[in-house]
Amino acid sequence: MAWRLFEEKDHAAMYQKYRLSSYDQVHNLIFNYLEKKKGKPFTLAVDIGCGSGQSTRGLASYFDKVVGIDVSEAQIEEAKKVDGPDNVSYRLGLAEELEFEDGSVDLVTAGIAAHWFDMEKFMKEAERVLKPKGCVALYCHKPPCLLGYDNCPEDPAQIVKEIFVQILEPYETKGHKMVWTEYKEIFDAITFPDKERAEDIYIKFKKPVSWLMGFVKSLGMYQIYLKNDPENAKASLDQIEQRFINALGGSSETIVEFSLKYFCLLASKPE
Ligand SMILES: C[S@@+](CC[C@H](N)C(=O)[O-])C[C@H]1O[C@@H](n2cnc3c(N)ncnc32)[C@H](O)[C@@H]1O
Secondary structure, three states, X not given: OOOOOOOOHHHHHHHHHHOOOOOHHHHHHHHHHHHHHOOOOOOEEEEEOOOOOHHHHOOOOOOOEEEEEEOOHHHHHHHHHOOOOOOEEEEEOEOOEOOOOOOOEEEEEEEOOHHHOOHHHHHHXXXXXXXXXXXEEEEEEOOOEEOOOOOOOOOHHHHHHXXXXXXXXXXXXXXXXXXXXXXXXXXXXXXXXXXXXXXXXXXXXXXXXXXXXXXXXXXXHHHHHHHHOHHHHHHHXXXXXXXXXXXXXXXXOOEEEEEEEEEEEEEEOOX
């Protein structure tokens, strides 16, 4: 495994608070694909890199049983704190060593996580645990974009772009670069010949300015910046928040509309 981020308790709690849990559109798409490729029964889904369970709980209505797996104990603890459906459970584990029987799983998913996996080892494990025609779905999103704020003294959308392009760029890892290319490298690493890519899945949502700042703090890139240079990391985020508030003419509680672009890689194991 190349990178171990998201593992400290504070980071896991921040993750729970500031990451989105609106995966319905993506889950519907994945489920339709599974239905088309494999069909019933839908006994077991495994969500790897489940974090605090945002990507796991939404699978509960489709499957008899859903198991969330994460390498981080702190994330698993956060996931277990949330009241969720009875058929969902969480356990510590690795994408590269899946503790499931051969041919026992209908669906393996990873939300915003596959870019941290050793893809060669993960694909071998996915192939082993999946039933014939069982599916893999690996999805992620690009940084949030701001919707429709014209006539501001400074362009707020540009300020959001600046966070990613100027402030966080020096702290990008190989994993983050895979996200910017929308998982091109990961698509190539999927060993099942029957594979496809779903793009242009847009989710719109409204959140206060303070949410955007929390979201940025929850990013691995910001956490690396914070470890390397805590004073400047805090100062640059405070400055960005102030510029953002000035541009909108509001406060940190001003509600802003964002859009997130998701992409999803789908593949089905040969019969
Ligand atoms: C960005 S979080 C995504 C959490 C959640 N799936 C979501 O959609 O918000 C990535 C998670 O992947 C986990 N992770 C990274 N590498 C892993 C690996 N090789 N095996 C299992 N989990 C891993 C991290 O601990 C982290 O909780």
